[in-house]
Structures are given as C-alpha cells and as structure tokens.
Amino acid sequence: MPQLDMSVPTVARTYDALLGGKDNFQADREAAAALEELNPGTVQLSKDNRGFLSRGVRYVAEQGVRQFIDLGSGLPTVENTHQVAQRAIPDASVVYVDIDPIVLAHGKAILADSPRTTVITADLRDIDQVLSEPETQRLIDFTEPVCIMLVSLLHCIRDEDDPFGMVRRYFERLPAGSALVYSHLSSDDEEFARKFTEQCHETGMDWGRVRSPEECAEAFDGLELVSPASDDSVPPQLVDCPTWRNGDVAPVPLPDKKIWEHSGVGFKRG
Numbered sequence: 134m135p136q137l138d139m140s141v142p143t144v145a146r147t148y149d150a151l152l153g154g155k156d157n158f159q160a161d162r163e164a165a166a167a168l169e170e171l172n173p174g175t176v177q178l179s180k181d182n183r184g185f186l187s188r189g190v191r192y193v194a195e196q197g198v199r200q201f202i203d204l205g206s207g208l209p210t211v212e213n214t215h216q217v218a219q220r221a222i223p224d225a226s227v228v229y230v231d232i233d234p235i236v237l238a239h240g241k242a243i244l245a246d247s248p249r250t251t252v253i254t255a256d257l258r259d260i261d262q263v264l265s266e267p268e269t270q271r272l273i274d275f276t277e278p279v280c281i282m283l284v285s286l287l288h289c290i291r292d293e294d295d296p297f298g299m300v301r302r303y304f305e306r307l308p309a310g311s312a313l314v315y316s317h318l319s320s321d322d323e324e325f326a327r328k329f330t331e332q333c334h335e336t337g338m339d340w341g342r343v344r345s346p347e348e349c350a351e352a353f354d355g356l357e358l359v360s361p362a363s364d365d366s367v368p369p370q371l372v373d374c375p376t377w378r379n380g381d382v383a384p385v386p387l388p389d390k391k392i393w394e395h396s397g398v399g400f401k402r403g
C-alpha cells in the first residue's frame with residue numbers, strides 16, 4: 134500500500150484536484166494542471182465522468198440491484214455512490230474500495246451515519262482480499278446480484294496485470310443479474326494516447342495506459358451491454374460518458390475529442 138508522500142501525486146488526489154476538491158497537495162494540483170494543459174478539457178471530462186457514475190448507479194438500482202462494490206472509488210465528493218443508490222433503495226449496501234489509504238481516512242467521517250456503507254483499503258487486483266474482507270462479507274450477500282463499479286479505473290491498471298481478465302474473474306464469483314458500471318480513458322489517436330500515458334507515468338503516479346475504444350469494450354466480454362440511450366432507441370454499446378442515458382442527449386460512441394471516458398453498463402445474464 135502506498136505511504137503518504139506529499140511530493141509525489143497520487144491518482145486519487147490528482148482526480149480530486151481535477152474535480153475542484155480540497156483533499157490534495159501541491160504535487161497533485163501540478164499534475165492536474167499539466168493534464169489540463171496537455172488536454173484542455175480534462176477538468177470537464179472528470180466532471181462528466183462523475184455525472185455518468187451517478188446515472189449509472191441510479192439506473193442499476195432502478196433495475197433492482199441493491200448491493201454495490203465501488204472499486205477505485207476515489208475520495209468522497211458530491212453525489213457519491215451510496216447517496217445515489219440509497220436514494221433509490223434506502224437499504225442498499227455500498228462497499229467503497231480504494232488502494233489509497235487517504236480514501237479510508239476521509240471516507241470514515243462522511244460515512245459514520247450510514248450503517249450499510251463502508252470503506253476498505255485494498256488493491257482491486259487482489260480479488261480474494263476484496264471479496265473476503267470482513268466488511269465486504271458483512272454488507273454483501275453473494276447469493277444476490279451485485280453491481281461492480283469500475284469507473285475511470287482500469288486505465289490505472291497495467292497490461293501485465295490483465296485488467297480485463299480481472300473483470301471476468303470478478304464476475305465468475307457473482308450471480309446472474311449482477312451489473313457492471315464502467316468507464317475507461319480512451320483515445321483513437323495512438324500518438325495522443327501515448328503522450329497522455331507518458332505524462333501520467335512521468336509524474337510518478339502508479340498508472341496503466343489510455344486504451345483504444347475496442348480495447349475498452351473487452352470489459353464487457355460475457356456480459357450484456359444495455360442501450361446508451363434513455364429510450365433504448367440505440368443498440369447497446371459504449372459511448373462518451375456525458376452522452377450515456379442522459380435525457381435527450383444523443384449517445385456518441387466516437388466523439389470528436391482526443392480523449393474521453395468510454396462508458397457503459399452491462400449485466401451478467403443467467
């Protein structure tokens with residue numbers, strides 16, 4: 134687990150800085166500013182991703198899924214998973230999981246009055262640990278559908294750690310009806326994807342890479358994607374996050390952007 138070092142940015146604190154939060158240090162703010170300089174619009178992309186997360190959680194809760202494991206949940210911000218889920222289903226269970234202990238430190242206070250919500254510090258690559266943690270076992274009934282959230286996360290995982298095989302291994306452990314809420318930084322411009330990836334690595338952050346839209350879609354192997362249109366008028370596919378089931382906004386699978394969060398929701402069918 135990473136120790137607190139204020140001189141090296143972390144993904145959780147840099148993302149917090151991009152979202153305009155206060156739980157970050159100078160190095161994180163500099164990393165956020167450098168990403169915004171490289172790609173004007175990174176701040177907006179982060180905010181759009183949070184909007185997608187909310188709509189994804191609400192949609193899955195409305196389909197009757199009552200349990201959520203939010204992997205790589207990040208620092209608490211507005212409209213956190215438990216607030217959205219418990220608005221739809223008051224006794225919904227939410228387990229927040231993050232590798233950065235700062236998330237636990239800040240999460241504990243905010244969750245003190247929510248008995249069906251917890252925060253654990255764990256590496257999502259250690260599936261056994263995540264699923265067998267006492268707090269996970271206390272709140273999650275593995276005979277009932279579970280929503281796994283991998284929102285703006287798998288680009289932090291390197292190819293050698295087999296990010297998409299890992300998604301399959303989580304779902305092998307979950308019953309039919311379980312859901313995936315997912316977004317992944319994507320680009321169809323190889324040169325730009327390489328630059329953005331290099332910039333993240335240069336800061337010292339533990340990071341994977343930006344992937345192509347086709348690669349990002351691998352997360353749904355074996356799952357059934359839902360339509361990204363609110364009225365189901367568009368075939369199931371991944372799209373730019375602000376256009377996923379966002380009222381009358383038309384879903385856009387390949388936006389005219391250098392980088393975006395390729396996003397979707399799917400279910401494990403019986």
Ligand code: SAM
Nearest residue numbers: 145148205206207231232233256257284285289
């Ligand atoms: N999911 C949140 C969202 O979309 O708003 C936060 C996304 S933030 C870009 C990625 C988060 O994943 C960070 O908080 C980081 O600490 C966490 N993370 C990165 N690698 C991880 C790992 N191997 N296990 C657990 N969490 C991880």
